[in-house]
Amino acid sequence: MSRVVVVGSFNVDHVWNCASLPRRGETLSGHYHTGPGGKGFNQAVASARAGVETGFLCALGDDDGGRQARALAEADGIALRVHESLHPTGTAGIYVDEAGHNTIVIGAGANGDLSASWVSRQAQALAGARVLLSQLESPLDSVLEAMRLARAGGTTTMLNPAPANAQCLRELLAAADVLTPNETEFAALLERHTSHRIDSETIASTADAQLHKLCRTLLPRGTVVITLGAAGAFVSHREDLLRGDDTPFYRVAADKVQPVDTTGAGDAFNGALAAAYAQGQGRAFAEHVRFANRYAGLSTEQVGAAQAMPRLAVAG
Template sequence: MTAPHHVVVVGSFNVDHVWNCRSLPRRGETLAGRYHTGPGGKGFNQAVAAARAGASTAFLCALGNDDGGRQARTLAESDGIALRVHDSAHATGTAGIYVDEAGNNTIVIGAGANADLGAAWVGRQAPVLAGARLLLAQLESPLDAVLEAMRLARAGGTMTMLNPAPANAECLRELLAAADILTPNETEFTALLECHTSHRVDSDALVATSDAQLHRLCRTLLPRGSVVVTLGAAGAFVSHREDLTRGDAEAFYRVPADRVEPVDTTGAGDAFNGALAASYAAAPERAFALHVRFANRYAAQSTQHVGAASGMPHLAVEIS
C-alpha cells in the first residue's frame, strides 16, 4: 500500500506562454518582448511549491494527450509529485502571460482539459484525499469538482485549505463552509465579501484598514475557519476564530513581507499557498504564525526567479 501524502493538491495544469515587456500592453498597443514557455497553472504551481518546500505531495488534475500533458508528467516525476490524472480529449490548459520590467503581470487562461476535471472522477480519489494531512485547492478547476474534493477530505479528517483564486464572484458558499483555512488576496477577499456578505470594501484600501475591522470582516466571511489575506508587499493578515487560534497567542495579527526586488511576480501567490500547506502539514502543532512567516519568505524568494512552477525555490521547511 502506498504511504499517504502530507499534501494533496487538486487543480489545474497550464502550459504558460510568457512575454517579458518594458510595460504591460495597453488596448491596441503592440510591443516588442522576449518570449519563453514553461509549466504553470495554479494547481501545479502550488503542488511544485509544496514539494520543493519538503512535503510529500500528490496532484489531482486533468491533462490532454499532447505535449503539454507529457510535460506535466515529466516535470511532476522530476519533483517527486505523485500524479492522479483524468485523461481528457481536450488540449492541455494554456495561459498567456505578460510581465513588465517591475515584475508585474497580466494573465489570460485557456482552460482546455482543466474544464474536464469532474466531481465523479474526484470522488474516486477519496482514499488519497482522506489519507492526507492537508488538501489544497483553488478555483481554476470546475467548482463542483473542488467542492467534492473538499467534502471528501473533510469526511476523512483531512485539513482543507482553499485559495479562492482567481477571483470568482460565484464561488459557492458551500466551498467556503468546507474550508478550514481560506487564503484570498485583496481582490479575491473583497469579491467574496461583496458576493456573500453585505460589506462593500475597496481592495486598494484594504492594507490601510484597521486590524480590528479586518478581523470582523474575516469573521463575517468565514466564521468557523482561519483566514489569511495576502497583501502583496504589505505581507499578510491572519484572522482566527477566537476559540481556535491554531497555536497563536492572538486571534488576529499581521505578518510583514520579506523585502526583495522582484524579477517576476508570476506565481508568487501560488508559492505562498504551496509553502503554507507544506509547512502546516509538516508540523500542525506549531504556532500558525511560524507557518505564515515561512510562506512569506518562500513567496519572496520565488519572485527572484523567472517563471511560475519553474521559478519555485528549493527551500525546505525547517522543523526544530
Template structure:
C-alpha cells in the same frame, strides 16, 4: 500517503516580458518564453519543494503539454493522478512588465474536464492527506466534492479562492478550514457573499480589528489569511481555534526581496503554507505564515511560475 494533496489545474504558460503591460489596441515588442504553470501545478511544485510529500489530482490532454506535466511531476517526486481528457492541455498567456507585475489570460482546455465522478474515485488519496489545497481554475462542483471528501476524513481543507473573477460558491467557503485570498479576492468575496464592502486598495491599510471583523463575517468557522503582497499577510482565526497562536488576529511582515517576476507568487505562498502546516500542525500558525512569506518572496526573484519555486524547507 501524501502529506499535502493539491486538486487543481495544469497550464502550459506562454510568457512575454515587456517594458509595460499592453493597453487595448497596442502592439508591443517583448521577450518570449514558455514553461509549466497553472495554479494547481504551481502550488504542488511549491509544496513539494518546500518539503512536503505531495500529490496532485488534475486533468491533462494527450499532447506535449500533458507529457511535460507528467515528466516534471515525476522529477519533483509528486504523486500525479491524472484524469485523461480529449481536450488539449490547459494554456495561459502572460504579460510581465519591468516592475514584475503581470496580466494573465487562461484557456482551460483539459482542466474543465476534471469531474466529480473521477474525484470521487480518489477518496483514499484525499483521506490520507494532512492538508488538501484547492483553487478555482477547475470546475467548482469538483473542487467542492474534493473538499467535502477530505473534510469528512479529517483532512484540513485549504482553499485559495483564485482567480478573483471565479464564482466562488458559498458551499466552498463553508467547506474550507483555511481561506487564503489576496486583496482583490477578499474584496470580491465580501461583496458577493456578505453585506459588507471594502475597496481592495484599502485593505492593506485598514485597522486590524476591522479586517478581523470582516474575516469573521466571511468565514465564521475558519481561518482567513489575506495575502497583501509587499505589505505581508493578515491572519484572522476563530476566537476558540487559534491554531497554536497567541492572538486571534495579527499581521506578518513581508520578506525584503528584489522581485523580477511576481507570476506565481501567490501559488508559492499557498504551497509553502500547506507544506509547513502539514509538517508541523502543532506549531504556531504564525510560524507557518512567516515561512510561506519568505518562500513566496524568494520565488519572485526568479523568472517563471512552477520552475521558479525555490527548494527550501521550513526552518531552513
C-alpha cells in the same frame, strides 16, 4: 501517503516580458519564453520543493503539455493522479512588465474536464493527507467534492479562492478550514457573500480589528489569511480555534526581496503554507505564515511560475 494533496489545474504558460503591460489596441515588442504553470501545479511544486510529500490531482490532454506535466511531476517527486481528457492540456498567456507585474489569460482546455465523479474516486488519497489545497481554475463541483471528501477523512481543507474573477460558491467557503485570498479576492468575496463592501486597495491599511471583523463575517468557522503582497499577510482566526497562536488576529511582515516576476507568488505562498502546516501541525500557525511569506518572496526573484519555486526545507 502524501501529506499535502493539491487538486487543480496544469497549464502550459506562454510568457512575454515587456517594458509595460499592453493597453487596449496596443502592440508591443517583448521577449518570449514558455514553461509549466497553472495554479494547481504551481502550488504542488511549491509544496514538494518545500520538502513535503505532495500529491496532485488534475486533468491532462494527450499532447506535449500533458507529457511535460508528467515528466516534471516525476522530477519533483509529486504523486500524480490524472483524469485523461480528450481536450488539449490547459494554456495561459502571460504578460510581465519591468516591475514584475503581470496580466494573464487562461484557456482551460483539459482542466475543464476534471469531473466531480472522477474526484470522488480519489477519496482514499484525499482522506490520507494532512492538508488538501484547492483553487478555482477547475470545475467548482469538483473542487467542492474534493473538499468534502477530505474533511470527512479528517484532512484540513485549504481553499485559495483564485483567480479573483472566478465564482466562489458559499458551499466552498463552508467547506474551507483555511481561506487564503489576496486583497482583490477578499474584496470580491465580501461583496458576493456579505452585505459589506471594501476597496481592495485600502485593505492593507485597514485597522486590524476592523479587518478581523470582516474576516469573521465572511468565514465565521475558519481561518482567513489575506495575502497583501509587499505588505505581508493578515491572519484572522475563529476566537476558539487559534491553531497554536496567542491572538485571534495579527499581521506578518513580508521579507525584503528584489522581484523580477510576480507571476507565481500567490501560488508559492499557498503551496508553502500547506507544506509547513502539514509538516509541523504542533507549531504556531504564525510560524507557517512566516515561512510561506519568505518562500513567496524568494519565488519572485526568479522568472517563471512553477520553475521559479525555490527548493527549501520546511522550517518555522
